[in-house]
Structures are given as structure tokens and as C-alpha cells.
Amino acid sequence: MMNYSRTIFTISKLIYPKYNPIWFVIYMYVKYHSIFKRQIKYKLETLPDKALLNILQKVAMSSSDVHNCALVHPENVYLSDKILNLHHKEIKHAKSARIVTSLSCKRDTLYVSNTFVHNLSVPSDCGDIKLLKPSKYIEVAQEIDLSLISCPHDLSNAVTDSVVKSYFKYPKLIQVGDIVSVNIKYFCPALFYTDLKLNGVEQIHFKCNKVIYQNIQVQGQFFCVIGTTAIKQSANLQSYIPNVSKLATKSVESGEEMLSGIDMCPYGLQRYLGELTLAVAPFIKSKNLKLKPLFLLQGEEGCGEDLLLKAVAAQMGMHHFVIHNSEIVANVYAQNESKTNSLFFQAKMAAPCLVSIHKFEHIGQNAEGQYDPRLTNSFSHHLEALFQNNPYPVIIFCCTSSKYIPAELKRLFLEAFEVNSPTDVEREENLRWIVEMNDLTANGEVYGKVANKTHGFYFKDLEALVYHAACKGEGVLEEEHFEEALEFMQKNYNESLGAPKVPKVRWADVGGLTDVKEEIIKTINLPLKHPEFFEKSGLSRSGILLFGPPGTGKTLIAKAVATECSLCFLTVKGPELLNMYVGQSEQNVREVFQRARQASPCIIFFDELDSLAPNRGLSGDSGGVMDRVVSQLLAEMDGLETSGKVFVIGATNRPDLIDPALLRPGRFDKLLYVGPCADPDSKVSVLKALTRKFNLSPDLDLKELVLTCPKNVTGADFYGICSCAWSTAAKRLIGDIQRDGLNADDYSCKDIQVRTEDFLQAIRSVKPSISEEDLKYFDNLKRELSSISVGNKG
Structure with a gap:
């Protein structure tokens, strides 16, 4: 080492005899460091324009040349570096850029805009970019x-x-x-x-x-x-x-965050983005394809189709032209023709362009709502003119939420895509994207828990859910914030959401009926916990029919099963599906099962099933509506084997009136009798379930109360007894407060103590809802139909 130092000093004395040799060493070090900095190789990374503009605003307003600037770490350049050339082996000429430094930058990355990468004509993921001094001064153009x-x-x-x-x-x-x-x-x-x-x-x-x-x-x-x-x-x-x-996320738009960006397409919709991009790509690369780039995109309202098509257009470097149905449809045929011609000409002039036509199912309809052949023919004619002699491609996506499109229009499409109801994983990914987009934070486990509770929610529904949750939590979202928001949305937007909700009924709310509980859990819970065994066997159990006298807890059992198994619960009253218009009743049945498939795993509970599915040929209606409804119900239940985890539970007081085809194995293949509790222990368990929130007197014995009740008392009768007893105790407390002149605000429901005499008074006033004759009738039905005798065991 000493020999090298002496050699350097000797050479410096010979070349520069007037100067101290140490200056030569310092000069060589600075020169070497300069050369080393210029040899750093970078990779390009694009940022949203708003992120770059925020940084440029803080540096200098005169540096707002966002599409000709590059962000770099300050230690990689000199203070005097204002404009440098970007060199790459594939670039024939150097591209100059204004240099802006930021400590947020990575050492090996240059941050530029999308327009800069486009003008640079190299892939955005390329490496081996070097920053060099310009060879000449940049002049001002004339x-x-x-x-x-x-x-x-x-x-x-x-x-x-x-x-x-x-x-x-x-x-x-x-x-x-x-x-x-x-x-x-x-x-x-x-x-x-x-x-x-x-x-x-x-x-x-x-x-x-x-x-x-x-x-x-x-x-x-x-x-x-x-x-x-x-x-x-x-x-x-x-x-x-x-x-x-x-x-750019919200924090970037407000200027709080610097180097930040998020994917244009939500994470849960990336699968559809890949499919659409693959379909569009051939028309971008080749001009000689004789096929018409016309596609159909089906999906429910709020499924995220707007974001999808916007992302496809942005990734392809095309304009996105949105056309709504109201811009084409007119009351007069000539106006319709003129509007279509004008919009298609505008799309042709804006090529390369991706056109999305929304509410496409109404395109061929006239003012009366009927499909007019002239309108469909006119639309087809304008499409022919649109795709002729285009120097750049025009891609059309027709968006609809309906599956009922005339065959004349459907045959025009090259390919049809469908955005289905998101799965648990897709909902979780969409939630994560929405939270990141709004610059909120949430625990990683929260996403999965919320996704499991939002069956049937589409992208826009999840956006609204995050908005309501953010109103309750300040920046950091916890599980309770989402639960409050979910409860608020289901309460106010249940019809528009179309998503079944999970009831909050536990086994503790259901007294007795132990054998019924166990049998239902075996039928429903086993396929959920061990799906691999049932899928390989090809066999499935999908339907349970609960029958018995009214007031015995059939509806309560169905709700408790949905809660305990973490399933959505879709309750359907028989008469509400019937409609006076031909075909509408069958469509209502189809929509019920479609909603259940979207919210899978889900339980469909048909209450009063005998009114919806009576014996065919005996209904007496002249139009045969009930026969068609029963046939549609049979077809939907047969299709449950391949439609996901959908279980059907029916409840009826008259199983003998139901069409026998529904009661065969494979449909309602398990019939369970739910009768009044006969033994004292079952009755005590019912009373305990109903009075678990009561303030009972210490000397009150439920077993003694049960012995004083009539033999044929049902769960609904017990509910009436408990309600009457509590009301009597409440009246007594109110009377004491008024008599003694006390302040009522100092008391609450916990101060209402229910005594033995309150129950005895309520029992004396109760009348059993089932007579002895009715009980004998149902016992006979139980022996004839029930696959397991559970009614009298609790």
C-alpha cells in the first residue's frame, strides 16, 4: 500500500510540480466519485400525475413540467444537477429530464409519469437506465x-x-x-x-x-x-x-402522501380484468381481423363494471367513451336513429376508443317497453358502419344487468362475460382495496371476518359499507365499526342490497326440541365442515321440512340454525311470491334461488309452504299459476346440487296439502315433526330460554310453574305467559312509583322483578292454542310422514 501511495505522489510531482501532491489525490477521489455516481443503473417506476404534481408544487411552481421530470434520491446526484439525460441501450437518442430529489425515493429507482414512459418508448419495467450529463445546452425553440x-x-x-x-x-x-x-x-x-x-x-x-x-x-x-x-x-x-x-389515493390528492399509488382495478376484480384484456388485445395488435370487437358484459348493478372497463381502456392506452341508454333511446324512431348515428360517429372520431353502453337491455325497446325490430335493425346497421375503414380500433362493451336480451341482439356479440357475485376471497380483496384507496387502516383479520358477513354484497355495496364504517371510526377501522355499519345498511337498504342477512338467534333462545336441533345440524353442518366427502360422493342433502302445530318454534329453529352455522338467512312467505301477471310468479321463485346462490352459503326458509306448493291439479285457479309455481320450485330444488351451498328449510302446519313430488328424497328429503313439549324438563327449558333476561324473584321455581300449565301448551303459549307475567310486574312497579311519589327516571327494566303470583295469574288467563282434537290430528300425521319422531322428547 505504501508503494502505491509513493507512486501516486511521485507522478503528481512530475505532472504538477508547483502544487502539493495531496491536491492531486483529492481531485482523483472526487473525479472517481463523480464517475461512480454516473454509473448507477436505475429501473423506472411510474407514479400517478397527482403524486408528482404534489412534489413539484413543494419544490418550485416553475418546475411543474410533470411529464419531463424524474424523481431520484438526493445522494445519487449533485446539487448542480438540474437536467440530466436518461440513457438506455434501446434508446437511439437521449431523453432529457428535469431532476427532482426526494428522500422518499429508492436508491435504484427513477420515478416518472406514465406520459414520460410513453414518450421514452421503452417498457416501464425496464432496467439499466443511467443518468448522464447532457452533451450540449438545451436551446429555446422558435x-x-x-x-x-x-x-x-x-x-x-x-x-x-x-x-x-x-x-x-x-x-x-x-x-x-x-x-x-x-x-x-x-x-x-x-x-x-x-x-x-x-x-x-x-x-x-x-x-x-x-x-x-x-x-x-x-x-x-x-x-x-x-x-x-x-x-x-x-x-x-x-x-x-x-x-x-x-x-392516486385520497391522501395523494390532498397532498399529504408523496410516493404512493394504487392499482386502477380493485384486487377482487383482477380476474375479470385479465379476461377482458385478453379479449381486447388481438384487436389492438392487428388491424386485419375481420371480426367485430363487440362484447357483452353482464353483471348486477354495482358489480364494478365501470371500474373494470375504465381500467381496460387505461391499460390499453385508449379513450373511454361512456354512453348511457337514455342518450340513444327516444320516443320517435327518427330521433333514435339520429342519436345513434351521432354517438357512433363521435366514437369513430375518438378512436382508438373503448365504448361502454350501459343499460343495454333497453336499447331495442320503444316507448311502450316492447322490443321494436326497427330499432334493433337500426342498431345493427350503425354497428356495421362503425367498424368499417377504421385506422384505429373501436371496442364496444354493452353492459347489462338483465339476461333477457332479444336473440337478434345477442347474436351480434363476439363473446359474453359475466361478473358474478364475489366470493369470500374476492370480497376480502375488494375491501382491502377500498380501505387502501381511502387511506384508512384496518387489522388484517378484520377483512376476512367482514367478508364472511357480507354475502351477496357487490363492489358498490362494500364501498358504502366502508364509508359508513369510516364515519364511526377515525382512520382506524375495527370489527365493531364494520358491524355497526353492516347493521345500519341492512336496516335501511335491505331491499336495494338484495343480500340476505344473518339473524341473531342462538340455541339459547330455543328451548327444548333437542332432537330436532341435532338432526338439522347433522344435515347442514356436516356438508359445510367436510365438503370434500360430499363433493366426491355426488350426493347431497338439501331440504328439510318442519311440520307441526302452529306456535311450536319452527321459524325460530330455522333462524337459530342460520346463526349458529354462520349462514345467510333468506325468509320467504308463500303468498308474497304470487303475482297476477303471467310468468311473474315463476320469475319470483327463480330470483329467490338466484339471491341465495349469490349469498352462498345460505338457508332459504319457506314459511307456510302449503300455500306456495299445493297439490298440482287441485289448486282450482283457471290459469294454472300454482301448478307452474310448483313446477318451477321443483326445477330450482333439483338444480341446487350444482349451485353451491344452498339449503332449503320449509315450515308448514298442513303437510298433507303439499304436492307429493316435493316430499321425495333429493328435495325435502327429511321431514321433522315439531310438536308441543310434553315432558316437564322440555317445558322448563323453554321457560328458561324465554326468561333468561328477566329479573326473577329468588323464591320462583320454574318446575312448579310448569306443573300448573295445561298439558298441550306450546312454545308460543309460553311466550304469551311470560309476556303477560312481565307486564303485570311492570304495572306493579309503576304503581309503587306513582303511589310513593318517586322519580321514574331512577328506575330501569332491571328493577322489574317477576314473582310467582305474576306467572300464576298469566297461566290462569292463557288458553292453549292447540285443542285436543288438533293434537290427535298432528300425532297421526307424525306417524304417517315423519322420518324421525322428535316432537315429544324436547
Whole structure:
């Protein structure tokens, strides 16, 4: 080492005899360090424009050249580095960029905008990018020529002139062939908030056609400076726009967070995004395909189809043109023709473009709601003209929530996609995306628990759930916040949600009926805990019929099973499915089973089943409505084997009136008799369940009370006895308060003590709801129909 040092000092004395040799060593070290910094290799990472604009705003307003800047770690560059060239082995010419430093940057990463990557013409995931000093000084252009890239929005010349002037207010780097993306809300806020046509426009794009310097058209990069550079606008042109894959979260939009972005497509919808992208990709790569890029996208309202199509268009570098049904449909046929022609011409001019037509099921309908062949033929004719002689592709997705589309329209589609009800995993991923998008935090275990309680919820429903939960929790969401929000939504939006809810009834609420409980749990809980055995066997048990006298707890048992097994509960009253219109009753039955499949695992509980499925041929209705309803019910129950974990429980007081086809194995294959409790222990368990929240007198003995009750008393009669006894005790407490002049606010329901005499008074006034004749009738039915005798054992 000493020999190397002496050699360096000797050489420095010979070359620079007037200077101390130590200065030569320092100079060589600085030079080496400089060369080492320039040899660092980076990979590119794109950020949302709003994230970059927030950083540039904090650095300097004059550096708002968001599409020609690169964020880098401050230790990788010098303080004097303002503009550096990006070099890559695939780039034929160097691309200059303004250098902005941030401590949030990774050492090996350059953060740029999507437009910068598009103009750089290299893949966004490429590596081996180097930052080098420019070989020459960047001059100011004499003149530039821009063209607006055609888009679906109606932009006047005055608007584009104002946008261009606002964008080039400060010096910007420009080069021939560059795309210039202008965020109207940031660069022209006054125009954005005053012009209603621009309210839904995020960005407009220009393309640089010419750069003139010293009266010569040049190719390199130059500065565009207002006052020195003349800006001219040529005719509009069609072109692909920069691909976008990430969105800015709420904290980025408010300027709190810097280097942050989130996928455009929610995590739970990524599977559909991949399918749609694969379908669209061939039409982007090839112009010689003779097929029409017309696709059908089916999904319920709020399934996230808007986000899906927006993500597809953004990833493909295409405009997204949204057309609603009301913009096409008109009362007069000629107006309908004119509207369709105008919108399709607008889409053709905005190519490359992805068009989404919403509420497509109403396209061919006239003012009376009937499908008009003229409208469907007109739509097909305009499609033919739309796909002819296009230099750039026009992709059309027709979105609908209905499966009833005329065959004339359905045969037009190249492929049909369906966004199904999300699974537990997809709901969990969507929840995670929504929480991250809104810059909230939640425990990782919360997502799974909430997903298990939101069967049947679509993407928009989950968005509303997170919103209501965020109103109750400040930034950090806990499980109780989601439970409160879920309860609020099910209470207020139950019909619009279409999602069955899980009842809060436990086994402790059901007294007696032990054998019934065990039999139902064996039928329902085993397939849920060990699905692999039942799937391989090909056999399934899907239906249980509870029959017996009224008031014995059939409905309560069904609710308790749903709660204890963590299943959704969809209760259906027989008469509410019937409708006066032909075919509507059968459709109501189909919709019930469809909702249950979407909310799987789920229990469908048919109360008063005898009114919905009477013996066919004996119903007496002239139109045969009940016969068709029974047939539809049979078909739906036969299809449960392949439709997921859906269980059917029926309840009836008259099983002899039900169509025998429903009672065969494979449908309602287990018939359980639920009768009044006969032995004292069962009756005591019922009373304990009903009075578990009562403040009972210490000397009260439930067994003695049971012995004084009539023999044929049911669970509903016990409920009436307990209610009457509690009311008597409450009246006594209120009378004492009024007599002694006490303050009623100092007392609560816990101060109401129910005594033995209160129950005895209630028992004397009760009349059993089942007569001895009825009890004999049901005992006979039990012997004839029941597959297991459980009614009298508790």
C-alpha cells in the first residue's frame, strides 16, 4: 500500500510540480466519485400525475413540467444537477429530464409519469437506465406545432387555446412526437369549475408535430417558453394515449402522501380484468381481423363494471367513451336513429376508443317497453358502419344487468362475460382495496371476518359499507365499526342490497326440541365442515321440512340454525311470491334461488309452504299459476346440487296439502315433526330460554310453574305467559312509583322483578292454542310422514 501511495505522489510531482501532491489525490477521489455516481443503473417506476404534481408544487411552481421530470434520491446526484439525460441501450437518442430529489425515493429507482414512459418508448419495467450529463445546452425553440388528440369530449377551440396557454405558462421541455398530457383541474382550475362540459374530463392530450429552431425543423429536445416560442395548433389527429395502471389515493390528492399509488382495478376484480384484456388485445395488435370487437358484459348493478372497463381502456392506452341508454333511446324512431348515428360517429372520431353502453337491455325497446325490430335493425346497421375503414380500433362493451336480451341482439356479440357475485376471497380483496384507496387502516383479520358477513354484497355495496364504517371510526377501522355499519345498511337498504342477512338467534333462545336441533345440524353442518366427502360422493342433502302445530318454534329453529352455522338467512312467505301477471310468479321463485346462490352459503326458509306448493291439479285457479309455481320450485330444488351451498328449510302446519313430488328424497328429503313439549324438563327449558333476561324473584321455581300449565301448551303459549307475567310486574312497579311519589327516571327494566303470583295469574288467563282434537290430528300425521319422531322428547 505504501508503494502505491509513493507512486501516486511521485507522478503528481512530475505532472504538477508547483502544487502539493495531496491536491492531486483529492481531485482523483472526487473525479472517481463523480464517475461512480454516473454509473448507477436505475429501473423506472411510474407514479400517478397527482403524486408528482404534489412534489413539484413543494419544490418550485416553475418546475411543474410533470411529464419531463424524474424523481431520484438526493445522494445519487449533485446539487448542480438540474437536467440530466436518461440513457438506455434501446434508446437511439437521449431523453432529457428535469431532476427532482426526494428522500422518499429508492436508491435504484427513477420515478416518472406514465406520459414520460410513453414518450421514452421503452417498457416501464425496464432496467439499466443511467443518468448522464447532457452533451450540449438545451436551446429555446422558435416555434412548435401541436395537434389535439381526438377524444370523446366536445372541446371548443377556445378551451384548447386556454389549456395550452395555461400549460406552457412556465418553460417546458418538448420534442417532436411527444405526447403532452394536461390535467385540466390542476393547470386550468377556473375553466374546470366554470365549464360544465369539462367537469368529467380529467386530462386532454396533445401531440407535438414540429419543433422549429432558427427557421429549421429539428428533432432534439428544446424548451418551449411563452413570449419566445410561437405555439401553433394544427388539425386534430387520432393516436394512442399513455397507458395508466395506477390511481392516486385520497391522501395523494390532498397532498399529504408523496410516493404512493394504487392499482386502477380493485384486487377482487383482477380476474375479470385479465379476461377482458385478453379479449381486447388481438384487436389492438392487428388491424386485419375481420371480426367485430363487440362484447357483452353482464353483471348486477354495482358489480364494478365501470371500474373494470375504465381500467381496460387505461391499460390499453385508449379513450373511454361512456354512453348511457337514455342518450340513444327516444320516443320517435327518427330521433333514435339520429342519436345513434351521432354517438357512433363521435366514437369513430375518438378512436382508438373503448365504448361502454350501459343499460343495454333497453336499447331495442320503444316507448311502450316492447322490443321494436326497427330499432334493433337500426342498431345493427350503425354497428356495421362503425367498424368499417377504421385506422384505429373501436371496442364496444354493452353492459347489462338483465339476461333477457332479444336473440337478434345477442347474436351480434363476439363473446359474453359475466361478473358474478364475489366470493369470500374476492370480497376480502375488494375491501382491502377500498380501505387502501381511502387511506384508512384496518387489522388484517378484520377483512376476512367482514367478508364472511357480507354475502351477496357487490363492489358498490362494500364501498358504502366502508364509508359508513369510516364515519364511526377515525382512520382506524375495527370489527365493531364494520358491524355497526353492516347493521345500519341492512336496516335501511335491505331491499336495494338484495343480500340476505344473518339473524341473531342462538340455541339459547330455543328451548327444548333437542332432537330436532341435532338432526338439522347433522344435515347442514356436516356438508359445510367436510365438503370434500360430499363433493366426491355426488350426493347431497338439501331440504328439510318442519311440520307441526302452529306456535311450536319452527321459524325460530330455522333462524337459530342460520346463526349458529354462520349462514345467510333468506325468509320467504308463500303468498308474497304470487303475482297476477303471467310468468311473474315463476320469475319470483327463480330470483329467490338466484339471491341465495349469490349469498352462498345460505338457508332459504319457506314459511307456510302449503300455500306456495299445493297439490298440482287441485289448486282450482283457471290459469294454472300454482301448478307452474310448483313446477318451477321443483326445477330450482333439483338444480341446487350444482349451485353451491344452498339449503332449503320449509315450515308448514298442513303437510298433507303439499304436492307429493316435493316430499321425495333429493328435495325435502327429511321431514321433522315439531310438536308441543310434553315432558316437564322440555317445558322448563323453554321457560328458561324465554326468561333468561328477566329479573326473577329468588323464591320462583320454574318446575312448579310448569306443573300448573295445561298439558298441550306450546312454545308460543309460553311466550304469551311470560309476556303477560312481565307486564303485570311492570304495572306493579309503576304503581309503587306513582303511589310513593318517586322519580321514574331512577328506575330501569332491571328493577322489574317477576314473582310467582305474576306467572300464576298469566297461566290462569292463557288458553292453549292447540285443542285436543288438533293434537290427535298432528300425532297421526307424525306417524304417517315423519322420518324421525322428535316432537315429544324436547
